[in-house]
Each structure stands twice: as C-alpha cells, then as structure tokens.
Amino acid sequence: MAPRQPDPAKSVTHEPIAVVSPNAVKVFLMRIVLCYPVESQHIARIQSVWPEAELVDAGQERIAAQLPTADIYCGHAKVPVPWDEVVAGGRLQWIQSSAAGLDHCLVPSVVDSTITVTSASGVLAKQVADQTFALLLGVLRNLPTYFRAKEAREFIRRPTRDLYGARVGIVGLGGNGRLLARLLKAFDCSVIATDWFPEQKSPFVDEILPADRVDDLLPRVDVLILAAPLTDHTRGLIDARRLRMLPAGAVVINVARGPIIVESDLVEVLNSGHLWGAGVDVTQVEPLPNDSQLWAVPNVIITPHVGGQRASRIDDMTDLFCENLRRYRAGKPLANLVDKRLGFPEPSQIYGAV
Numbered sequence: 001m002a003p004r005q006p007d008p009a010k011s012v013t014h015e016p017i018a019v020v021s022p023n024a025v026k027v028f029l030m031r032i033v034l035c036y037p038v039e040s041q042h043i044a045r046i047q048s049v050w051p052e053a054e055l056v057d058a059g060q061e062r063i064a065a066q067l068p069t070a071d072i073y074c075g076h077a078k079v080p081v082p083w084d085e086v087v088a089g090g091r092l093q094w095i096q097s098s099a100a101g102l103d104h105c106l107v108p109s110v111v112d113s114t115i116t117v118t119s120a121s122g123v124l125a126k127q128v129a130d131q132t133f134a135l136l137l138g139v140l141r142n143l144p145t146y147f148r149a150k151e152a153r154e155f156i157r158r159p160t161r162d163l164y165g166a167r168v169g170i171v172g173l174g175g176n177g178r179l180l181a182r183l184l185k186a187f188d189c190s191v192i193a194t195d196w197f198p199e200q201k202s203p204f205v206d207e208i209l210p211a212d213r214v215d216d217l218l219p220r221v222d223v224l225i226l227a228a229p230l231t232d233h234t235r236g237l238i239d240a241r242r243l244r245m246l247p248a249g250a251v252v253i254n255v256a257r258g259p260i261i262v263e264s265d266l267v268e269v270l271n272s273g274h275l276w277g278a279g280v281d282v283t284q285v286e287p288l289p290n291d292s293q294l295w296a297v298p299n300v301i302i303t304p305h306v307g308g309q310r311a312s313r314i315d316d317m318t319d320l321f322c323e324n325l326r327r328y329r330a331g332k333p334l335a336n337l338v339d340k341r342l343g344f345p346e347p348s349q350i351y352g353a354v
Contacts, residue, residue: 029052030052031053032050033069033072033073033074035067035098036314042318043057045322060079064081068089070086075098076098083105092115094115094116094118096321096324098317100122100124100174102119102229103229103230103343105117117338119336119338120336125175128180128308129176130310133183135253135279135280136279139251139300139301142159142299144300144301145298161276164187167190167222169223172226172256173195174227174228176255177195177227177228178202178204178350180225180227181193182202190206191205192208193205193207193217194211196342196344215245218245222251224253226253228256229256229343230259230343234256236259238252238260238261239261240262243269243274251275251276251277252266252277264293266278267294270299271297275299278301281304282305287304320336320351323335335351337349
C-alpha cells in the first residue's frame with residue numbers, strides 16, 4: 001500500500017504525511033485545515049510555527065470534504081459542512097474560528113463534544129468600531145436625507161442629532177463592545193452595557209448589568225448598539241416590545257448578527273416614527289432580499305456585512321492563530337477560549353482585550 005499523499009496544490013508539507021509499517025499501520029502527522037482567505041505568506045507563517053504539520057488550505061470549495069480529516073481547523077465555513085460526521089470521527093481536536101461569532105460552528109454535536117473552540121474575538125474589533133461609528137454618525141447626522149437630496153440636487157437642511165454627551169447602551173461587552181465603549185468616551189458619552197460577566201468591569205463603562213436585564217437598560221439610552229453573538233439567548237432578543245421601550249427618538253445600530261433583531265418589528269417601529277433611525281450592517285437574511293421592507297424605510301442605513309473588513313484582517317487573524325498554535329503546542333491556555341454552552345469567551349480571555 002502506498003503512503004498517503006498530501007493534497008495537491010494547496011497543501012503544504014515539510015515531511016512525509018505517513019509512514020507505512022510492514023503491518024500497514026499508518027502514522028499520520030498533525031493535519032491543520034484552513035478555511036479563511038490566506039495567501040502564501042500566511043501559510044508560510046503558520047507552517048513556521050509547526051513545521052512538521054500537514055497544512056491544507058481548503059477554502060470554501062473544499063472545506064466540506066477536508067474538515068473530517070482535520071486535527072486542527074482554523075476558519076469560517078460559509079457552506080454546509082458535516083459537523084456531526086466530524087464529531088463522530090473523533091479526530092478534530094480544536095476549532096479556531098476566524099470570526100468572532102460562532103453560530104457557524106457551535107452546532108449541538110460540537111457543543112457536546114470534547115473539541116476545544118476558540119474565537120476571533122478582538123481581532124476584528126477595530127474595523128467593527130469603524131463601521132459602528134460610520135453607521136451611528138450617519139444616522140444621527142441624517143445622512144440618508146442628504147444622500148437623497150444630493151441625487152435630486154437639492155440643497156436642504158434638516159434636523160440632526162448629537163453623539164456628544166449621548167447615553168449609549170451596548171448589548172454584549174466582548175472584544176467589540178469593550179473597544180466601542182472606550183471610543184465612545186471620547187464623545188463624553190455615558191455607557192451602560194449588559195453582559196454575561198458583569199463582574200468583569202471596564203474603566204470605560206459606567207454600569208454593567210447582567211445579560212438578562214436588557215429591559216432595564218433600554219429606557220435609559222439614546223443609542224442602542226448590538227454587539228452580542230448570535231445564541232439561543234440573543235436570537236430575536238430585540239422585538240417590537242423592546243424597541244418601544246427605547247425613548248422616543250432613539251437610534252438602533254446592529255453590527256452583531258441580523259437575527260438578534262426581529263426585522264419586521266424593526267421596520268414597523270421605524271415606520272411608526274418612534275425611532276430616529278437605524279444602522280444595520282447585518283440582516284436576518286443575507287444578502288437582504290430585494291423585496292425586504294427594510295429597503296424602503298427612509299431613515300435606515302444598510303451596509304452589506306462589511307464591518308469585519310480591514311486591509312490587515314488576514315494578517316491579524318494569522319497572528320492570533322500562530323499565537324494560539326504556539327500555546328497549543330506548549331500546553332498553555334489558549335486566547336479566546338470559548339465557553340461552548342454560552343457561545344463566547346470570557347472578557348478577560350479575549351485576545352488584545354481593552
């Protein structure tokens with residue numbers, strides 16, 4: 001029987017994949033499968049951390065076929081993958097998500113398994129902050145009105161709102177939420193947040209409430225920013241009842257996951273005039289269908305889930321993966337270690353936490 005060969009083209013190996021004994025017993029090297037948009041430089045950096053490992057750049061096209069043979073997986077599969085088969089195979093030891101949200105991999109079989117999961121929390125925080133402020137200031141300063149006026153060549157003035165001194169509520173105080181709180185302080189905002197770990201304080205948050213006290217937060221804020229992962233707890237969290245608990249003229253910004261808001265309720269409450277406006281980088285269905293009523297709401301800014309985009313994003317993700325690979329090989333605690341039952345890491349364990 002011939003030795004097992006590396007995958008063509010995209011596989012990178014420095015040593016034989018397997019040794020076949022006279023009794024046909026195969027000894028395999030550690031197999032690391034990637035599914036995020038790496039380039040040759042990133043593959044070389046990962047390989048330098050573990051030269052003996054077999055490294056496979058599966059991409060979205062091959063991830064479903066390659067994942068069942070992985071010992072370590074780093075990426076974010078946007079296509080269906082056979083998670084139950086992977087868990088049943090018993091080979092996969094560790095998932096390093098290349099996204100902060102983990103709804104793409106935390107299926108029940110993974111949650112119930114011994115597979116270690118780490119997230120990309122903190123890696124995308126800077127660009128998510130950029131996107132949040134772009135949406136927030138655009139809505140507050142009434143830019144949708146002025147964009148339409150520009151198209152009609154109308155030089156008109158309309159009311160605007162202020163961010164300086166605003167009361168801001170953040171649902172989810174992970175890597176993104178904590179950086180947002182720090183930046184909001186430059187605008188003299190008061191910041192209230194809800195989180196599963198209210199005891200882990202931040203110098204930039206005036207008050208942290210437990211995760212189940214969203215109703216206590218809503219009446220006290222002018223701006224609501226959603227920065228929580230999508231979990232069973234957060235799916236449909238913000239519905240019509242809760243949107244109407246916000247003060248009249250409040251602004252809602254969603255840079256988390258679309259299903260956290262009941263989208264039809266958001267449209268209804270916006271059209272009622274209760275809210276000043278909303279900015280959404282994520283929607284319940286992506287791409288947002290052409291017939292979605294959200295397109296027609298005049299005081300909404302919609303962006304196509306670009307909050308994670310940054311020129312150095314893949315470099316930054318590779319930095320985290322290499323750091324965690326070193327820790328993994330040394331038997332040290334991993335950054336961004338996820339509590340699989342909750343669906344995210346503790347704030348104190350977030351990579352580059354502020």
